[in-house]
Each structure stands twice: as structure tokens, then as C-alpha cells.
Amino acid sequence: MIEVEVHQQLRAFLREQGEPYWAHHLTMARLVARALRLGRSALIQTGAPSGYHGRYRLSYLVPILMWQEPVILVATDSVQQRILRVEIPRLRQWISHPKPIQTSDRWIGCDYQGIVLTTPEAWLSDRLRGEGRFPAGIPTIIDGVDDLETWTRDHLTTHLHTPDWEALMLACPSHQEAIRDVRIQLTRSLFQHPANPYECYLIEQEERDLLYALQRTLHPIPRTPSPLPQPWKLFFERLPLKDELVWTTIERQSGQFSLHCAPVEIASALHPIWAQQPTVLIGGALDLEPEATIYRDRIGLQDDLTCLKFALDRQEDVIQLYQPEGIPMPNTPQFQAAMLGELRSLLTASTSVQGLSVILIGDTPLKAQVGSTLAAEFGSRVQVERTCLDDNGILIAGWEFWRQHQSVLPAPRVLAIATLPIPSLEHPLVAGRVAYYKQLRQDWFRLYLLPEALSELQRAVAPVRDWQGVVALLDSRVIHRTYGAQVLAALSPLARTSYLDSSLFSHAASNPWEN
Structure with a gap:
């Protein structure tokens, strides 16, 4: 056989x-x-x-x-x-x-x-x-x-960018004025949305109505061959579907926007x-x-x-997990100061370890604040989302940046996680997917948010296992929430401690393959 x-x-x-x-x-x-x-x-x-x-x-x-x-x-x-x-x-x-x-x-x-x-x-x-x-x-x-x-x-995502509006006017020359009017009205409506860190927004009903009206103008007879360019044809076909997310991304400086449509579930x-x-x-x-x-x-x-x-090897793939107790919950005003204190202690205690230190922060404003604060204390070693780093550098990055660049960066000896990578409900697309689960009366946290977080977490710590390095988890929800056991299971194998000293970094001081 x-x-x-x-x-x-x-x-x-x-x-x-x-x-x-x-x-x-x-x-x-x-x-x-x-x-x-x-x-x-x-x-x-x-x-x-x-x-x-x-x-x-x-x-x-x-x-x-x-x-x-x-x-x-x-x-x-x-x-x-x-x-x-x-x-x-x-x-x-x-x-x-x-x-x-x-x-x-x-x-x-x-x-x-x-x-x-x-x-x-x-x-x-x-x-x-x-x-x-x-x-x-x-x-x-x-x-x-x-x-x-x-x-x-x-x-499966359909995109409509600025050139697509121009292509639409060329394809429908008798309706150029109507197309231009809808584009102007959409621009005015979309740019009235308050700024958020993601610069994307779910399309509201008023904006949908503008698009529906444009569709009826350009293609008044349903179920007949469409004269529209293919991106517009696909977009209009999917616009009314209940299981589709329709959103916009905007560029405030240039005054331009793009429209997107994607299925909530695949x-x-x-x-x-x-x-x-x-x-x-x-x-x-x-x-x-x-x-x-x-x-x-x-x-x-x-x-x-x-x-x-397959399970990871309990000897070769183990990480040293530092999980301090007493840190305030991430949604409290006291969290930022406590987190900064732990990061200072962690970076100071790890001076015996030569190599890259990485701090993962999902919140965009907080990431910039932590970068500024630590740069004032640790100098040019600190870089925010850059790949040109010193041998003993300190990289502060978001989850997406780290996922995209970790394969080309040195494996970190120390990885600090400020908060779990649970998708934020403040992100319009996350809120849209959660609303879909709620509509179906399904457990949106267990079926969507938690699996996303665990997958991101496991990817993030993978390089640290090469050196049996240190992972510092500063999110106290792992201690106080029932799903904390699943988080620890996703990080296993691990050696867990709540006490910080230089001995914690002894395993990360040398390449395990050299032993």
C-alpha cells in the first residue's frame, strides 16, 4: 500500500x-x-x-x-x-x-x-x-x-473605487448627470460620519437608498441584460442581500471614498x-x-x-508565560498606567537577553502613546511598526502588522501582549458581523470573536517558541473570565509564572537547537 x-x-x-x-x-x-x-x-x-x-x-x-x-x-x-x-x-x-x-x-x-x-x-x-x-x-x-x-x-468582496465611477459615466453617457449627483450626495453623507481609527463605516439606509435610486435609473427594467460595467453589476446584485456587509472606506485628505460589499458568512x-x-x-x-x-x-x-x-512538543515548543496578577481590567482608566509599569519592568529585567522585544497593542491611539512614552526612556531602540530594527530593538506593533512581518523579522526573545486580540465591537465591520450572529440568535462571542482571538494569539506567539522565549500576557481577563482557560489552552505548552525576575529569561538566552 x-x-x-x-x-x-x-x-x-x-x-x-x-x-x-x-x-x-x-x-x-x-x-x-x-x-x-x-x-x-x-x-x-x-x-x-x-x-x-x-x-x-x-x-x-x-x-x-x-x-x-x-x-x-x-x-x-x-x-x-x-x-x-x-x-x-x-x-x-x-x-x-x-x-x-x-x-x-x-x-x-x-x-x-x-x-x-x-x-x-x-x-x-x-x-x-x-x-x-x-x-x-x-x-x-x-x-x-x-x-x-x-x-x-x-x-468574494466587490470593490468600487474612484475609477469605477468614471467607467460608469463612460458606460452610461446619457445618465452622467444622475451619476454625478449621486456621487456628490454620497460624498456629503459619508464624510459627515465622525472620524474613527479605522476610517471605514457601514452604509446607512439613507446611503443605500441613494444607491438603489441610481440602480433604478441606470437599469430600469429588472431581469434584462445589464449595460453596467461588471463591478457595478455585481455590487447592485448583492446590495439588497441581508447576509452582505456593505461599507465604505474614506480618505479625508483627498475627499475620496470607496464602496465595498462582502458576505458576512462564507x-x-x-x-x-x-x-x-x-x-x-x-x-x-x-x-x-x-x-x-x-x-x-x-x-x-x-x-x-x-x-x-497534533500537539506541540512539551519540551521544544514551550513558552515562558509571565502573567502578573493585580493589573486592572483593560476597560478601566487605571489600565494604561499599570500596563506601562509592567512593560518598563519587563524590558529592564530582560536586559540579559540579546534580541528583539515585541510589544503587541491592538488599540491604535494607545499604541502611539506607549511608543512615545517608551521611546523617551529607552531611546532609539523603540520603533513603532517598522521593520528596520536594532539587534536589541523594541518593536511596538499592532496585530496585523506583526502577522504580516513576523516571518521576515528575527524571532523575538520577549513578546508582550497588552490585551487579547478580541476583535473590537467599535470596528464597524466587526459590529456588522456580530449583528448578523445576533439576528440568527447565535452565540457571537463563542462562534466568532473568541475563535478569531485565539487564532491571532497562536500565530503571534509561534516565533517565540523557537527560543522557548518569554510571553508576557497583561490582560487580566484571562484570569477573571471563564474563557481564560481556553486562552491558556491555546498558548500551551507553557510554563506559567506571576513573578518577574531575570531568571525568567534564562531559557531565551540561547538557541535551544545549540543545546
Whole structure:
């Protein structure tokens, strides 16, 4: 059987390399091989978020190289480059099967028996829009499904920018005056919204009515061929749907705005595609439970499939968690001063550790205030959301910045988290999604806010595990709220302390692979 052959080949390869490898390679490789043989879908959680750690990739590359039938591998461009330049050349020297590999946004041909590497954008576009570029029935591996919801929602989002208004006037020259009037009225209405840190706002009913009126003017006879440009056609089709979020982003300095429309939930869009081929979905930390029930609900993956979750190594992947007691709750006036005091103590105590220190703050005004305060005390070592850092620098960043740049920055020896990355209800898009869950009488915190926070948290701490470094969690809700146990479970394995001294940083002082 293919499982036995894969197990033997991979084990021999790992022994020959003589390097410290991921402990679950053989188990995962057998599971992928079994999925290929049986044509049965599988959902695998590797433990570490896939965007940062690629150590598991040998586990699916060996089976798809040895499998004698065609396979589609869906991965981002950066992952593809790693696979093609590093992983595949090493395996080619060991595995004798000369299976062809090509990178493409469509299937190569009906007789092709090799591997096609494609991007999530290309594959999702084909599956969601029925473009027919990839035939059904070919086993498909999707690497990095931690981001599957984001990929899908981005693909399904319709955008209307300033050039689209100009294109609309060119397409409907007899209605240029009406188009211009609606644009002026929208501009006046949208710029009356009070400023917020996100510079985005849900479209209100008055603004919807302006768009409805424009639609009736431009396309007065429903269910007839539309003369409108495709972005406008898609936007008007989705505007009245109840499960769509419609919002605007504005640029106050230039006086311009953009309109956006995206589905609140993506499960209904993704559900039909899982029946089209056996799919192995591989992610890092998708759900606290091995069956990943909440995650599967969110991506419409309800079919019978194999689910497996690997645990992190309790010795190699442990973090030192500093969790002080007595810090005020984040929504109190006393929190900022207490947090700054802890950050000062943390940075002072960690002077014995050479390397990057990172402070994660989700609140935009607070992030700037903390940056200014600490820069006055620690000098140019402190930088706010910059990638050019000293060897012993202090980076203050938001969650999104850290997620986007952590793969190119040094692994931090110290990571301080001011507050949990629970999406803020003050963000209009978050409020819109919460309103949708409330409308369905569903538990919006358990099904949306908490899973988002745990996923973000696990991604953020992943680099720290390379050095068994220190994570300081300054959000006292972990202590006082019932969901605190789930937060700690997401951070495990960990060694927890509420006492701060220099001995806490002894594990982070040297590379664990050098021991």
C-alpha cells in the first residue's frame, strides 16, 4: 500500500538527513497517503500556525511525489517558492519517482499525471465561479487553511473605487448627470460620519437608498441584460442581500471614498466545492478541538472526513508565560498606567537577553502613546511598526502588522501582549458581523470573536517558541473570565509564572537547537 511505501521512504530520508525534524512527520505522511488512496478528505491541524512554520511540509510532499496519479497543491506564492527551491530538490535526490511538477493557474491537460502547484486565488476563483480551469475529482492539498476564510472573503468582496465611477459615466453617457449627483450626495453623507481609527463605516439606509435610486435609473427594467460595467453589476446584485456587509472606506485628505460589499458568512459559498474532489486541508491551529467543529461550520465543511490535531512538543515548543496578577481590567482608566509599569519592568529585567522585544497593542491611539512614552526612556531602540530594527530593538506593533512581518523579522526573545486580540465591537465591520450572529440568535462571542482571538494569539506567539522565549500576557481577563482557560489552552505548552525576575529569561538566552 502507498501508506507503507511512504512511511519507509520518509523514515529513511529523515534518518539520512540527521537533523532534528518534526516529530509527527510519519503519522501525517501516512494520513495524507491514505487520503489519496481512498479519495477521502481530511483536516489536519499541525499545531504551529502554517504561515510561520513549514516544518510539516515534507509530510505531504513525499506522499504526493510517490502517488502515481495527478494531484493539485494549493499554496501561496511564498510557500511555493520554498517548496520548489528547497524541499523538492532535496526529495528528488532521494525519491526515485520522476513525477512532473508545474506551476499554473489551470490544469495542464487531460493526460497529465503530475503535480500542479497553484495559488489560493486561482483555485478559489475556479471553484467559486465555476470557471472549469481545474477538473473535478483530482485530489487536492490546501496548505495554510488558517487563512482560508480571509482568502475566500477577499475573493468574494466587490470593490468600487474612484475609477469605477468614471467607467460608469463612460458606460452610461446619457445618465452622467444622475451619476454625478449621486456621487456628490454620497460624498456629503459619508464624510459627515465622525472620524474613527479605522476610517471605514457601514452604509446607512439613507446611503443605500441613494444607491438603489441610481440602480433604478441606470437599469430600469429588472431581469434584462445589464449595460453596467461588471463591478457595478455585481455590487447592485448583492446590495439588497441581508447576509452582505456593505461599507465604505474614506480618505479625508483627498475627499475620496470607496464602496465595498462582502458576505458576512462564507460557509454557504464554500460548502458546494468540497464535494467536487477529495481535499486535504492543512492548517496550524484552527480549533481547540481535534474535530474542529466551529472551524468546519465556518467554512461549510460538514461532510464526513478524517480530522487530526497534533500537539506541540512539551519540551521544544514551550513558552515562558509571565502573567502578573493585580493589573486592572483593560476597560478601566487605571489600565494604561499599570500596563506601562509592567512593560518598563519587563524590558529592564530582560536586559540579559540579546534580541528583539515585541510589544503587541491592538488599540491604535494607545499604541502611539506607549511608543512615545517608551521611546523617551529607552531611546532609539523603540520603533513603532517598522521593520528596520536594532539587534536589541523594541518593536511596538499592532496585530496585523506583526502577522504580516513576523516571518521576515528575527524571532523575538520577549513578546508582550497588552490585551487579547478580541476583535473590537467599535470596528464597524466587526459590529456588522456580530449583528448578523445576533439576528440568527447565535452565540457571537463563542462562534466568532473568541475563535478569531485565539487564532491571532497562536500565530503571534509561534516565533517565540523557537527560543522557548518569554510571553508576557497583561490582560487580566484571562484570569477573571471563564474563557481564560481556553486562552491558556491555546498558548500551551507553557510554563506559567506571576513573578518577574531575570531568571525568567534564562531559557531565551540561547538557541535551544545549540543545546
